[in-house]
Amino acid sequence: MKFSRRDFAKIVGTAALGATALPASGAIENEIEQLPAQQNNAGKFPKNFLWGSATASYQVEGAVNEDGRGATVWDTFSHTPGKTVDGATGDVSTDHYHRYKEDVQLMKALGVKTYRFSIAWSRIFAEGTGQPNAKGLDFYNRLVDELLKNDIQPFATLYHWDLPQALQDKQGGWESRDTALAFADYSGYMAEKLSDRVKHFFTINEFGAFVELGYRIGIHAPGLKLPPARFNQTRHHAVLGHGLAVQAIRAKAKAGTRIGLAENMTICVPVIETPEHTEAAVKATRELNAQYMTVIQEGKYTDLYLATTKADAPKFTAEDLKAISSPLDFVGINIYTPLYVRADGSERGFAVVPHPKSFPHMISPWLFVGPEALYWGPRHVNKIWGAKEIYITENGCSSSDIPAADGIVYDTDRVMYLRNYLMHLQRATAEGIPVKGYFLWSLMDNFEWADGYTNRFGLHYVDYKTQKRTPKLSAQFYKEVIARNALA
C-alpha cells in the first residue's frame, strides 16, 4: 500500500495525541523547570505595549451620501464598471458609520488599548477645501468620545486614499501641488478640532500603495497610468503633502500631540542573517524606499534615484525638502510581506531575490508569508534613521474564512500567520528596538479596495447581508496575546 503525504501526517498526528507517546507529566514539568529563566520569559512584550486594531474610512464606514459627505475618488472608481471584483463599492460596507458603538464593544471585548481609524476628508470638506461641514466632524467627535469612554486611545489617520473627487476633477488630485496645500489645511483643521482628545495623528497611509497603484499602474483610484515625469512629480507632491501637514498640525494642535505617518515601506530582509547580507538589506532599504520613506527621513532624494529617473526626476526646491523631512514624533510602518535581498558585487551593493513559485502566500496572491519582516522593518527604521518611537500601523492577512457549522471561522492559517509574525516582533522588542505598539489589520472584514469583498482580513467575520459580526478563532487568539502581553 502506498502512503500519501496526508496519510502520513494523519498517523504522526494520532501518535502525538496518544498517551503512550507522551512522557509522564512530571517529566515535562522537570524539563520546563530546567529551561533557562530567559526562555521561560520568552514571548513577553514590553510593559505598556499598545495592542490595537485598525480600519479605514472608505473600507468600513458606508453612509456615503449622508450628512454632507462629498464624493471621493474611490466612490467614482468603484462605481466604474470593471474596476472592482463583482463591481463592489463602499456604499454600505460594514456600516460602521451607524454601528460604531457596537464596533467599539468588539474592540473592548478583545481588550485592545488603541484603535487606528481614518478620517474621510470629504466628510469635513466636501470638495476638499472651503467651508467645513459640522455634521461630518460630529461623526468623528462621537467616535472619539465613545472610544475614550471605553478606555481605548484613538489614533487618527488623516488620509487613507479617499481623496475628495472635486480635487481630482479640478486639479488632477496629487498631480497638483495645490492638493498638498489643501491637505495641510485640512490636517491643521482636524488637529485643532480633535487634539484635545486625540493625541496621535498619522498624516498619510501608504504612499507606496495609493500613488503607485492609483497614478502609475491604474488599478486603484483614480485609475491613472501617468508617464514617468508626471508620475514622479505626483510622488513628490504626496510626500510634500505629508510634510506640510506635519507643520500644520504642529501649528494648530494642543501641546503634546504626537505626529507620524503610516508607510508600507519595502521591508528588505537579508536572505541569510550574515553581516554582508544584512549590509545589503540596509542599502536596499534606503534605495528601494528613496521616493517616500528615505526622503522623509533624510531630507533628500538618493543620488541613485535621481540618476535613474534622469530627465523624469521630480522638480523640487530646497524648501520642499525641508518641509518633507519635518521632524516626526514617531514612525508607523505597515508590514505584510518581506522582500529578500542578498549582497552582490554591483555598484549599488545588493540584489533582490524574487520569491520562487512555491513560496507560501495567503489568499491574496501578493501576501507572501515572511514573518521575519516584522523584525527587520522596525530594526531598519531604528538603525538606519534613528527612529525612537515605532508603531506597526498595520499587519494581518487575508484567508478564505468560511464559517463552520457552529458559525465560527476557524482561521488557523491566520493564527499561524500572526503567531509567527508576532514572534519576530517580540524579538525586535527584546533586542531593545523601540516598538511601542501594534495595530492588527483589521478589526473586521471590510471593503478590500479593488478586491471588493472577496478577501477578508478581519478578526471578526462580517455577514454583509445582516451586518452581523462574529469573532473568528483569530480574535480569541489575539485576545489571549493581549491579556498575557505575550505570545499565546
Ligand code: FCB
Ligand atoms: C493595506 C491598506 C489597507 C488594507 C490592507 C490589507 O495596504 O493600507 O487599507 O487594504 O492593505
